[in-house]
Amino acid sequence: MSTLPVGSNTSMQARNIYFGRDSNRRLPKVVLKLLELDLILLMATILMAILGVVMVFSATRNGLRLAGISQYYWTKRDMEFLAVGFLIMMILAFSDYHRLERIWRLIVGGLLFSLLIVMIPHVGQQKLGSQRWLQLGPLQFQPSAFAGICIAIAGAAMLANKDKGLSWIDIAKVLALTALVMVIVAKQPDLGSAIVVGVLMAIMIVVAGARVRQLIILAVLSTACVVLIIKLGLLHGYQMQRLTSFLHPHKGTNSVNYNLTQSKIDIGSGGLFGKGLFKDQQTNLQYVPEQQTDFIFTAIGGQLGFVGGASVIALYWVIALRLLAAARRSIDRFGMLIATAAFALFTFSAFENAGMTIGIMPITGIPLPLISYGGSADFAFLIAIGLSLSVSRISRVQGQTSSSANLISGVRIG
Numbered sequence: 001m002s003t004l005p006v007g008s009n010t011s012m013q014a015r016n017i018y019f020g021r022d023s024n025r026r027l028p029k030v031v032l033k034l035l036e037l038d039l040i041l042l043m044a045t046i047l048m049a050i051l052g053v054v055m056v057f058s059a060t061r062n063g064l065r066l067a068g069i070s071q072y073y074w075t076k077r078d079m080e081f082l083a084v085g086f087l088i089m090m091i092l093a094f095s096d097y098h099r100l101e102r103i104w105r106l107i108v109g110g111l112l113f114s115l116l117i118v119m120i121p122h123v124g125q126q127k128l129g130s131q132r133w134l135q136l137g138p139l140q141f142q143p144s145a146f147a148g149i150c151i152a153i154a155g156a157a158m159l160a161n162k163d164k165g166l167s168w169i170d171i172a173k174v175l176a177l178t179a180l181v182m183v184i185v186a187k188q189p190d191l192g193s194a195i196v197v198g199v200l201m202a203i204m205i206v207v208a209g210a211r212v213r214q215l216i217i218l219a220v221l222s223t224a225c226v227v228l229i230i231k232l233g234l235l236h237g238y239q240m241q242r243l244t245s246f247l248h249p250h251k252g253t254n255s256v257n258y259n260l261t262q263s264k265i266d267i268g269s270g271g272l273f274g275k276g277l278f279k280d281q282q283t284n285l286q287y288v289p290e291q292q293t294d295f296i297f298t299a300i301g302g303q304l305g306f307v308g309g310a311s312v313i314a315l316y317w318v319i320a321l322r323l324l325a326a327a328r329r330s331i332d333r334f335g336m337l338i339a340t341a342a343f344a345l346f347t348f349s350a351f352e353n354a355g356m357t358i359g360i361m362p363i364t365g366i367p368l369p370l371i372s373y374g375g376s377a378d379f380a381f382l383i384a385i386g387l388s389l390s391v392s393r394i395s396r397v398q399g400q401t402s403s404s405a406n407l408i409s410g411v412r413i414g
Contacts, residue, residue, distance in 0.1 A: 037093055038392040041322035045089075045370065045385050048315055049082050049378075052296075052371035058277055059292040059299045060373075062284045074292060074373060081375035085382035092386030093393060100387075101334050104157035108177065111150040114143035115184045132188040144185045144193040145376035149384050151181055151197050152204065152341030159208040160334035166210045171218070174201060191239055192365035196348065203344040204337055207327075242363040246356065256363060259295070262287045263357045267301030267309070274305030292373040294365055297357045309354075316350045316369070319385075326392040331399075335391040342384035345369075349381075 027035075056078045061071040100107070118124035118134050125133035125140060133140050155174050162170055178201040186194040202222075206215065229235060235243075238256070245256045266282035269275070280302035282288055288298050301309045320343055327339035346369050353368040355361030367377045 033094065036393045036397055037389050038322055038326065041319060041326075041385065041389060041392070044315055044318045044322065045382075046086075048312075048319065048370040049086070051312065051315075052373075053078055053082065054277070055296055055299050055371055056292050056373045058280075058303060059283055059296060061278070063286050077375070078373050078378075081378045082370075082382075085375075085378045088379065089382040089386035089389070092383060093389035095390055096394065097335060097338060097387050097390040098332075100153050100338075101157045101160065104154045107150050108154045111143065111147060111181070112184070115147070115181070115188075118143055119184075119188060130188055130190060132190050140375075141379075142190075142374075142376035144188060144190040145374070145380045146383075147181055147185050147193050148196045148200050148345055149341070149380050149387075151178060152200050152338065152345070152384075153387075155201055155204045156334050156337035156341065159204065159337060160332070162208060163333060166205070166208055166214065168214070171205060171210065171214065174205065189236065189239070190365070191235075191242075195364055196345065196366060199348050200341050200344050204341055207340050208333075208337060242365075244362070246359045246362055259289055260356075260359055260363065262289075263295055263298045264359055266298040267358055270302045270305040270308075272306050274301070274303045274308055277303050279303065293367060294353070294363075294372065295357055296368050296372045297354045300371075301357070312371075313350070313354065316346065320347045322392075323385075323388050326388045326395070329395045329399075330391050331395045335395065339388045339391045342388045345384050346381070 053075060057072070057075040060074040064073050065071045114134065118132055123134075124131045125135050127133060132144050133142050154177060158174050158177075159166065159170065178197060182194040182197050185197065202218075205218070210218075230240070241256045245260055262282065266280065266288055269282065270280070274280075278284070280299065282302055283291060283299050288295050291299055297309070297312075300312055304311075323339055323343035323346060327336045327343060330336040330339060349366050349369050352361050352364060352366045353372070356363045356366075367374055369381045370378065
């Protein structure tokens with residue numbers, strides 16, 4: 001085989017053949033751009049969102065109908081949120097995620113500003129005893145829902161250039177920012193989002209290259225802080241009940257234990273294949289509170305059974321593996337840390353939410369990604385997916401460009 005001359009038409013044709021692009025030249029540019037994305041991750045995300053719409057409809061239709069409201073009210077809103085969220089996701093997927101590394105301070109500043117003003121009386125909107133929503137005209141959003149992804153971007157930017165290992169000063173900086181955000185979010189109160197922020201940063205510190213001795217010391221200090229918070233009574237009584245109810249589910253008759261009991265009854269009654277969509281008595285009679293949000297997994301278990309629930313977990317595992325692949329293939333540490341944070345966000349949220357409905361995890365109010373109703377949460381999860389798609393796309397495109405350069409500069413074919 002002969003070496004191809006640089007810059008010749010023959011070499012360009014060979015390059016197209018080598019990468020299987022000869023037939024792709026006839027495809028529309030939009031299709032070619034879509035082929036740059038991780039299609040498995042994209043399709044799994046779409047399937048999860050569709051399932052979420054169906055489950056929200058099944059969990060809310062009967063109660064809305066009894067209240068004399070359109071049974072599609074919450075479903076329509078959920079579809080609107082997801083449509084906007086997918087638009088944001090696709091914009092991010094085809095953008096350069098490196099731009100975030102330059103504006104991370106602005107992102108953190110915007111997060112802190114929104115978290116603080118939401119606590120001002122008559123500015124933040126209050127629901128169910130928590131003041132964590134902002135009203136912007138017809139739109140209402142929850143700033144704390146974006147705390148995890150914003151801190152992930154900030155942490156990735158702060159740790160990206162520490163390829164020789166993390167010093168205690170590096171760790172102190174990211175922990176100080178994380179602690180500040182966690183305290184503000186917990187005061188709203190939104191304990192679930194505060195826990196997510198802490199978990200994401202802990203995983204990012206590990207992946208960024210913290211030493212074993214540093215991790216052991218941090219684990220001891222974290223445990224001491226948790227014990228101190230409990231001893232000083234800094235958590236509300238109902239928060240302690242929610243966090244510890246899974247340890248003694250049959251003790252007492254408080255509302256938390258009632259919710260957990262009804263949740264387990266609903267999931268257990270589904271059996272192997274479930275009772276069928278819209279045929280679950282626990283759901284239709286609204287025995288499980290907040291079923292379209294915190295306890296949406298009970299609707300899956302009751303109506304689709306063990307097989308349906310396991311299939312949902314398997315789909316989350318597919319998403320998690322693709323996010324992990326994006327992190328592994330990233331061309332730089334910033335992208336690797338961003339994708340790692342997205343992986344941690346999805347896996348922890350899914351495991352915590354599903355686990356709390358069957359009594360093996362604390363009840364924290366963390367939503368089930370892309371299935372629980374909630375516009376702000378949907379946006380946050382889809383932003384994480386969009387950034388990971390950007391990491392994967394740029395890594396793939398630049399990898400192909402590098403391979404093409406090798407081919408044109410004289411690599412033999414065959």
